[in-house]
Amino acid sequence: MSSGENELGVGMVGYAFMGAAHSQAWRTAPRFFDLALAPRMRAVAGRDETAVRAAADRLGWDEAVVGWRELLTRDDIGLIDICTPGDTHAEIAVAALEAGKHVLCEKPLANSVAEAEKMVAAADAAAERGVRAMVGFTYRRVPAIALARQLVEQGRIGEVRHVRAQYLQDWIADPEAPMSWRLDKQKAGSGALGDIGAHIVDLAKFITGESLTGVSGLLETFVHERPEASSSSGLSGVADGGRTGKVTVDDAAVFFGRLSGGGLATFEATRFAWGRKNAIRLEVNGSKGSLAFDFEDMNLLHFFDATDDVTTAGFRRIVVTEPEHPYGGAWWPAGHGLGYEHAFTHQVVDLMGDLAAGRQPTPSFTDGLEVQRVLDAVERSAAGGGGWVPLP
Numbered sequence: 001m002s003s004g005e006n007e008l009g010v011g012m013v014g015y016a017f018m019g020a021a022h023s024q025a026w027r028t029a030p031r032f033f034d035l036a037l038a039p040r041m042r043a044v045a046g047r048d049e050t051a052v053r054a055a056a057d058r059l060g061w062d063e064a065v066v067g068w069r070e071l072l073t074r075d076d077i078g079l080i081d082i083c084t085p086g087d088t089h090a091e092i093a094v095a096a097l098e099a100g101k102h103v104l105c106e107k108p109l110a111n112s113v114a115e116a117e118k119m120v121a122a123a124d125a126a127a128e129r130g131v132r133a134m135v136g137f138t139y140r141r142v143p144a145i146a147l148a149r150q151l152v153e154q155g156r157i158g159e160v161r162h163v164r165a166q167y168l169q170d171w172i173a174d175p176e177a178p179m180s181w182r183l184d185k186q187k188a189g190s191g192a193l194g195d196i197g198a199h200i201v202d203l204a205k206f207i208t209g210e211s212l213t214g215v216s217g218l219l220e221t222f223v224h225e226r227p228e229a230s231s232s233s234g235l236s237g238v239a240d241g242g243r244t245g246k247v248t249v250d251d252a253a254v255f256f257g258r259l260s261g262g263g264l265a266t267f268e269a270t271r272f273a274w275g276r277k278n279a280i281r282l283e284v285n286g287s288k289g290s291l292a293f294d295f296e297d298m299n300l301l302h303f304f305d306a307t308d309d310v311t312t313a314g315f316r317r318i319v320v321t322e323p324e325h326p327y328g329g330a331w332w333p334a335g336h337g338l339g340y341e342h343a344f345t346h347q348v349v350d351l352m353g354d355l356a357a358g359r360q361p362t363p364s365f366t367d368g369l370e371v372q373r374v375l376d377a378v379e380r381s382a383a384g385g386g387g388w389v390p391l392p
Contacts, residue, residue, distance in 0.1 A: 007038050012083060013092055017235065019059070025344035027060050029345050032330045041062060042063070044059065045066070071101075080093075082104065100126075100129065103133040104133075104351060106136045108371060109135050111190075113372050123364070134364065134365075139295070141342075141343040141347050143342075144300060145206070145282075148207050160208045162265070164266050164284075166200070169279070177226065179227065179244075192270050193375055197267060198375060212257040212265065215256065215374060215381060215389055216255060216388045217378040219250035221249070221250055280293070280295035282294075289304050289307070321338070322334050
């Protein structure tokens with residue numbers, strides 16, 4: 001699987017926005033953390049030979065290959081990192097697991113519940129042979145969010161009563177913003193619901209430790225036709241100026257649900273919130289206190305302890321950069337903040353640690369399937385006018 005006893009060869013499929021973020025993480029993790037298993041960036045795969053060779057040079061991969069199936073036949077590659085649109089996840093992941101390769105797959109896990117179920121079945125079968133699979137809900141690895149989870153586990157806010165979760169962006173709020181694969185249901189599965197709503201569904205489960213038992217929701221598409229893109233980079237693109245394409249996904253989603261512990265949860269996901277660039281806003285209210293977080297100020301967690309003396313009680317502003325905080329000890333002195341890319345590095349750190357110890361990494365494909373079932377239930381609810389849809 002690798003040339004060194006403590007080395008794991010990695011092959012990545014896809015090299016755009018997520019591919020760049022994952023590449024940075026594979027490069028950085030062994031330089032800042034003491035890893036029991038060190039990743040080696042063996043090869044990146046893509047369809048365009050010129051583009052994938054340029055990406056390999058730019059992102060730090062040993063080599064480039066055309067077509068992902070070649071990665072599965074190589075003895076020097078032990079893990080496949082899937083950074084492609086959702087319509088390809090199931091095929092690549094199942095084939096990789098059957099070939100005996102560990103898998104890291106970007107979220108959402110798939111474009112449908114049926115695809116996600118096939119991926120879980122393949123992951124379960126592979127696990128019996130010691131081959132592991134993980135889905136990349138990376139925001140779990142933001143230190144402030146990881147600390148929020150610890151505080152809930154410790155009982156610091158008591159019994160969970162409310163979760164409020166928003167994911168707000170504005171990158172397509174302009175109706176002249178060009179088409180993207182993220183606006184094509186065949187490739188993306190859904191729009192704001194799956195692209196960013198999936199994150200806050202997963203975070204609600206991660207922080208509270210509870211699942212949704214049912215949902216009711218509405219979806220809306222505000223702009224039904226957009227200019228085709230002549231080029232794209234990250235989330236932005238340049239309009240073609242002539243041709244137009246049909247938007248076949250939702251632009252915004254609002255839904256609410258009940259948690260398995262009896263609490264209530266509300267969710268909003270939109271890419272039409274002018275001025276909000278990447279606002280993941282979470283608030284959890286419990287019987288003994290509250291937690292609040294906003295990713296646009298990602299190094300801060302706000303904590304209210306209802307057991308404090310009422311004369312001095314108030315939200316406590318915690319700068320989550322101390323060595324005692326999750327992941328904090330490997331980076332900079334306290335107060336020297338972390339950024340978006342660090343969560344991807346922490347994902348690699350946790351994945352390598354779990355693989356070295358023979359543990360199942362989290363979130364698992366089963367966790368990804370649970371999120372997929374929520375997304376599917378929201379879509380079914382919206383299609384029926386917003387009625388209640390129970391979840392298994």
